[in-house]
Each structure stands twice: as structure tokens, then as C-alpha cells.
Amino acid sequence: MHETACDDPFRLASAVRTDTGMRPSVSAVREATRVAEVGYTAVVDRMTPALTPAEIAANVLRSVRSAGGGPAPDNTFPRRDPAWHQDALTVLGAHREDERLAAQAPIAFAITVNVAGTAGTVAATMVLDEPSAQLRHDAATLADALRGVLDQVAAGVTPLVLESAFLAAVERRRGTLRRETLAVLRLAGGSAFETADATKALDGTDVIVVSATADSAHGGIVFQATVHVDSAERLDGVPMRLIELR
Amino acid sequence: MAMDEKGSEAASVRLGFGLELPMIGFGTFPLRGETARRAVESAIALGYRSVDTAMRYRNEDAVGAAVAEARATGTDVLVTTKLATDQVGHEREALLGSLRRLRLSRVDLWLIHWPPGGSAGVGSWRELIRARDDGLVSAIGVSNYSIAQIDRLIESTGTAPDLVQRSWGPNEFDENYLAACAERGIMLCAHSPLRTTPLDHPVLVETARRHGRTPAQVILRWDLQHGVAAVPKSAEPARMAENLDVFGFRLADEEMRAIDALAAASVS
Ligand SMILES: NC(=O)c1ccc[n+]([C@@H]2O[C@H](COP(=O)([O-])OP(=O)(O)OC[C@H]3O[C@@H](n4cnc5c(N)ncnc54)[C@H](OP(=O)(O)O)[C@@H]3O)[C@@H](O)[C@H]2O)c1
Numbered sequence: 001m002h003e004t005a006c007d008d009p010f011r012l013a014s015a016v017r018t019d020t021g022m023r024p025s026v027s028a029v030r031e032a033t034r035v036a037e038v039g040y041t042a043v044v045d046r047m048t049p050a051l052t053p054a055e056i057a058a059n060v061l062r063s064v065r066s067a068g069g070g071p072a073p074d075n076t077f078p079r080r081d082p083a084w085h086q087d088a089l090t091v092l093g094a095h096r097e098d099e100r101l102a103a104q105a106p107i108a109f110a111i112t113v114n115v116a117g118t119a120g121t122v123a124a125t126m127v128l129d130e131p132s133a134q135l136r137h138d139a140a141t142l143a144d145a146l147r148g149v150l151d152q153v154a155a156g157v158t159p160l161v162l163e164s165a166f167l168a169a170v171e172r173r174r175g176t177l178r179r180e181t182l183a184v185l186r187l188a189g190g191s192a193f194e195t196a197d198a199t200k201a202l203d204g205t206d207v208i209v210v211s212a213t214a215d216s217a218h219g220g221i222v223f224q225a226t227v228h229v230d231s232a233e234r235l236d237g238v239p240m241r242l243i244e245l246r
Numbered sequence: 247m248a249m250d251e252k253g254s255e256a257a258s259v260r261l262g263f264g265l266e267l268p269m270i271g272f273g274t275f276p277l278r279g280e281t282a283r284r285a286v287e288s289a290i291a292l293g294y295r296s297v298d299t300a301m302r303y304r305n306e307d308a309v310g311a312a313v314a315e316a317r318a319t320g321t322d323v324l325v326t327t328k329l330a331t332d333q334v335g336h337e338r339e340a341l342l343g344s345l346r347r348l349r350l351s352r353v354d355l356w357l358i359h360w361p362p363g364g365s366a367g368v369g370s371w372r373e374l375i376r377a378r379d380d381g382l383v384s385a386i387g388v389s390n391y392s393i394a395q396i397d398r399l400i401e402s403t404g405t406a407p408d409l410v411q412r413s414w415g416p417n418e419f420d421e422n423y424l425a426a427c428a429e430r431g432i433m434l435c436a437h438s439p440l441r442t443t444p445l446d447h448p449v450l451v452e453t454a455r456r457h458g459r460t461p462a463q464v465i466l467r468w469d470l471q472h473g474v475a476a477v478p479k480s481a482e483p484a485r486m487a488e489n490l491d492v493f494g495f496r497l498a499d500e501e502m503r504a505i506d507a508l509a510a511a512s513v514s
Contacts, residue, residue, distance in 0.1 A: 047331075048364025243332045245362040
């Protein structure tokens with residue numbers, strides 16, 4: 001995986017799985033992404049301040065299974081410490097499974113699923129209370145930086161170029177953001193994510209996951225997109241902005 | 247409620263702003279794409295005049311295509327769609343997106359899909375009221391709300407939802423909820439009306455046998471007699487027709503009470 005931590009160094013939650021099997025078709029990734037989105041709706045639609053991470057993960061798993069998927073073998077996505085993982089759900093930050101999530105802090109989460117051997121993932125950040133102006137600013141900075149990166153995704157571009165653009169965009173409006181990271185991954189066979197070599201040009205046939213994470217003074221933030229390089233089509237429809245559930 | 251001789255046209259209820267909502271609408275989740283378009287076309291051909299969709303279902307474009315085709319031939323079909331929970335603060339933009347996908351200039355019924363973050367979503371509710379005032383929607387409501395959450399909306403804005411849609415079947419019968427809706431002048435609409443109670447339950451099977459109907463028809467008839475609208479989904483034309491054909495028989499009071507009692511039996 002291609003990642004950069006700007007302030008503190010941080011530890012990867014797990015080693016990156018690579019798989020040399022057949023790359024999945026765009027339609028298989030589209031379907032896996034759709035199932036991951038079902039997991040996303042199970043989080044945001046059913047979210048209340050009373051829920052614990054374990055309860056949210058159970059809702060996600062039930063929905064994902066009823067949509068025809070299951071947790072991916074590698075459920076540590078996005079790989080950032082500290083984070084809490086269970087089945088198809090990852091929540092950034094140090095959480096206990098039986099502890100309610102704080103309403104004022106951002107809840108940054110990812111859903112990673114496996115549908116018939118193809119991985120799908122979506123990620124989002126939500127708050128249950130009115131966010132501070134600072135948190136709104138930080139979330140907008142990270143989202144805009146990622147959008148800028150997505151505008152540049154094309155065959156022939158290297159992940160290194162994307163990352164430089166990302167880091168520069170965050171730097172211009174940093175706010176309280178730190179440890180910002182851009183991960184560019186290819187979807188590989190066997191439901192795995194494969195590190196996109198930083199210096200190797202993207203291939204038009206690639207489907208990549210571009211994931212931007214950072215810490216803010218209020219907590220972790222993540223935005224992410226799954227993109228087919230040739231068409232520049234984004235395969236997931238999760239809002240790339242701070243979701244306010246209030 | 248009116249009923250035609252063949253029972254092929256759903257009876258309706260008058261909601262706020264004069265909207266005549268058919269008591270039986272066609273549910274469209276999880277149909278998508280061509281399958282959804284064809285299913286809605288079949289449903290309309292069979293007599294459905296109300297279709298239930300949502301931004302979340304990702305089928306508004308397919309529903310819109312089928313409804314546009316029907317309208318082009320003079321068949322008016324009401325459309326309900328729902329604001330996704332993650333659109334708080336972006337309600338107008340979301341509605342304009344739904345209108346575009348549905349190929350409509352006005353949505354008949356717009357609902358908040360889920361209470362955002364478990365709150366009443368007063369900010370979003372104000373936006374629904376504004377959309378109605380601006381003529382972009384005819385009637386407004388909520389979905390999956392408790393009575394406490396509905397009361398919070400009423401206290402904060404003075405405006406009650408025209409309709410609340412929630413999971414509702416014999417196993418979920420709640421007399422207090424039904425009475426609270428009636429007191430507030432809110433129409434109750436059952437989503438997942440068939441899925442939430444086993445259709446082979448002996449009470450349903452026996453009641454169906456007595457009337458020469460199916461258990462699904464008994465449930466929908468039970469809804470109607472409680473004054474509850476319903477949006478059953480089927481991908482099969484035969485079952486679509488069956489679900490609409492519920493106006494030509496009547497459940498006796500004791501049959502209604504026996505079906506009401508399934509909820510208590512299902513929790514004990
Ligand atoms: N507001 C919300 O949060 C919410 C949530 C869920 C659903 N909804 C809405 O409510 C609609 C209906 O809910 P739902 O789809 O969950 O459940 P439902 O309509 O109660 O049940 C659908 C299931 O019952 C089967 N079925 C339909 N008619 C039947 C019959 N006459 N006899 C036997 N089986 C029959 C269908 O299979 P076939 O298709 O094979 O016939 C399908 O498997 C949805 O489509 C959606 O529009 C809203």
C-alpha cells in the first residue's frame with residue numbers, strides 16, 4: 001500500500017494482502033461496492049447515539065449478508081491505527097465494542113465486504129451533533145483534497161503524482177488536520193487489495209480505491225472513492241462530505 | 247373508500263393538500279434498472295396508481311421511466327420518494343435530484359426515510375415543509391418514526407406529517423401507535439406488510455380459507471380495515487394482481503381481533 005504519514009509516524013494495522021489471482025471485472029467490483037453501500041446505509045440509517053460499535057457491526061453484517069455478501073478476509077481497511085474492526089466494519093479511533101460513540105466527535109468508518117471473491121469497500125464520516133466550524137472546515141479540506149485527486153485519475157498517472165497533489169491541497173488549508181494519508185489500492189483477485197506501486201503508472205483497466213484519512217482536533221476523518229481508471233467513473237455513491245445526522 | 251366492480255382499482259384516501267393516495271401502492275425495493283422499470287410497468291398495467299420509491303433504492307430513474315410512459319398515455323400515477331438520511335443539510339439538492347431522476351416537476355409524497363441519527367430531524371422537516379410551500383411536493387411525511395419523534399416535529403414547526411410509513415404487519419400491530427396517528431390526523435402506511443409475519447401462520451391461513459383468499463390478501467385487507475395504507479412489493483405480476491385485489495371481501499370483527507392478537511403472541 002502506498003501511504004504517507006506527514007506528522008506522526010503510525011503503525012499499519014495489518015500487513016497488506018496481495019493476491020496474484022485474476023483481477024475482478026468492473027461489473028464484479030460494481031456489485032461488491034453496491035453490497036458495501038448496503039452496509040453503509042445500515043450504519044447511517046440506523047444510527048442513534050445509543051448504539052455501540054459491536055451493535056453497529058452486527059447491523060452491518062446482517063444487511064451485507066442479506067444483500068449477498070460477507071466480510072472481506074481483510075477487514076482492516078482503511079489501515080490506520082488506532083481503529084476498531086469487527087466483521088465488515090472498521091471505525092477509526094480507539095473504541096471499546098460496548099462503549100457508545102461520542103455524539104460530538106466525528107465517526108469515521110469503512111465497510112469492507114467480499115462478494116463471490118471480489119472485495120468492495122466504502123467509507124464515510126458522520127457526526128450526530130452539530131459539528132464545530134473547525135470540524136466542518138477540516139472535513140471540507142480533506143474531501144476537497146480527495147476530489148482534486150480524483151479529477152486527476154487517468155491511465156498513465158502515477159500514485160505518487162496523486163499523493164503529491166493531495167498533500168499540497170491539504171497543506172493549503174490545513175486547519176487542525178494532521179497525519180493525512182492518501183492510499184491508492186488496486187482491487188486484486190481473491191477479494192484482496194493490492195498496493196498500487198507509487199511510481200508505476202495506473203492502467204486504464206484498473207479499478208482503484210483512493211482513500212484519504214487524517215486526524216483532526218476532533219477525531220479521525222475518512223473519505224474514499226472506488227474508481228474505474230479508464231472511464232474515471234466513481235463506482236460508489238457515498239457522500240464525500242461530513243454527514244450530519246441530526 | 248370507493249371500489250370498482252372488478253376490484254382492480256385501489257381505493258384511496260385524501261391526504262393534506264387534496265392528494266388522493268391509493269390505499270394500496272406498489273413497493274419497489276430492491277428492484278433496480280430494467281427489472282424495476284418492467285415491474286412498475288406491469289404494476290401500472292394491473293391497476294396500481296401509486297408507486298413507492300426512495301433515493302436509497304437507486305431505482306428512481308427506472309420508476310420515473312415507467313411512470314412517464316404511463317402519464318404519456320393519460321394514466322396518472324402517484325409517486326412517493328424519500329429523503330436519504332445522509333442528506334441532512336442538503337435536502338433541496340436531494341429533492342431536485344429525485345425530481346430529475348423521476349422526470350417529474352413535483353413529487354406527490356416526500357418522506358424523511360429514517361430519523362437522522364435517531365433524532366426527529368427538525369431541520370430536515372422544515373425543508374420538507376418549505377418544499378411543499380414551494381410546490382415541489384404535494385404532501386410530506388416521515389418513515390420509521392416513533393410517536394415521540396413525530397411530536398417533536400409538531401412541537402417545533404406546528405406542522406404534522408401527512409403520512410408516516412413504517413414496518414407494519416400483524417406481528418407488529420400496535421394499537422397505541424395507530425391511535426396516536428389517528429389523533430394527530432396522520433395517515434399510517436405499512437411498508438414490508440407481508441414480509442414481517444409468516445404467511446403460513448394458522449390464523450392467516452384459516453381466515454384466508456374461509457374467504458377463498460390468500461394469507462397475503464388477508465393481511466392487506468386487515469390493513470385496509472384498520473385504515474392503514476400499504477405498499478407491498480412483488481416482482482411477479484400474478485402476486486402484484488393478488489395484492490391489489492383486496493377490495494372485494496370483508497373480514498369480520500372477530501377475524502380482525504384474531505389477527506390483531508398475533509403481535510402479542512409473537513412476543514410472548
Ligand atoms: N420506509 C422504509 O424504510 C421501507 C423499508 C422497507 C420497505 N419499504 C417499502 O415497502 C415495500 C414493501 O416492503 P418489502 O419489500 O420489504 O416487503 P413486502 O412487500 O412485505 O414483501 C415482499 C416479499 O413478499 C413476496 N410477496 C409479495 N406478494 C406476495 C404474495 N401475494 N404472496 C406471497 N409472497 C408475496 C415478495 O416476493 P416476490 O417479489 O417474488 O413476489 C417479496 O419477497 C418496499 O418495496 C419498499 O417500497 C420501505
